[in-house]
Amino acid sequence: MAKAIKAGVPSRPSLWRRLRSIHPAFVLATLDLIGLGIASYLAITELTGGTVVCGALRGCEDVQKSPYTRPVAGIPVAVYGVILSITLFVLAIAWWKTGNYKLLLAHYGLSLIGVAFEGWFQFAQIFLIHAVCVWCESYGITLVLRFVIALWVFLRTPKPNQVAAKEPA
16 A cells, blocks of 8 residues: 555655755865865874874874975975865855856866875875875875766766757657
């Protein structure tokens, strides 16, 4: 027997439908804030001379002491992560507010640059430093997720000035 729908009571949309109704800019902004939190912790710890706490894992200290964590002008990699996360957050919110396609493209492009750097830093951790930092990996995961989501939205968003293809009759 089918469920009876009460008269005058609207049915509640499914969880999947509610999740799909969230603007992707909010998902990107949330990941940007998570990345910002991780990068801020690492940057503050590095700049104040503290030691990154990794619990029972020892890789964070080895990565932190490595010269590969300060690749340009002695500035810690995490500082670049903070700058990137703030920039991506601003782009995500601006894209949500304006709907400007170029802001989505900027988010995607910067995410791509971040993923490329993350690939190099992953190589450095594994093959040059011989240690892996769980905090750095967590930031890298948020960065890859941001890139994948921005790419997915980019591929699914109609391009400006593009005429939609007509379906065959």
